[in-house]
Amino acid sequence: MDSANLKALSPLDGRYSSKTASLREYLSE
Numbered sequence: 001m002d003s004a005n006l007k008a009l010s011p012l013d014g015r016y017s018s019k020t021a022s023l024r025e026y027l028s029e
């Protein structure tokens with residue numbers, strides 16, 4: 001996964017933290 005995908009998801013972290021919580025462990029690396 002490239003940085004463009006990570007940046008695209010960053011706004012979701014705050015508003016949809018409960019939905020992205022399971023993904024965060026993979027995306028935070």
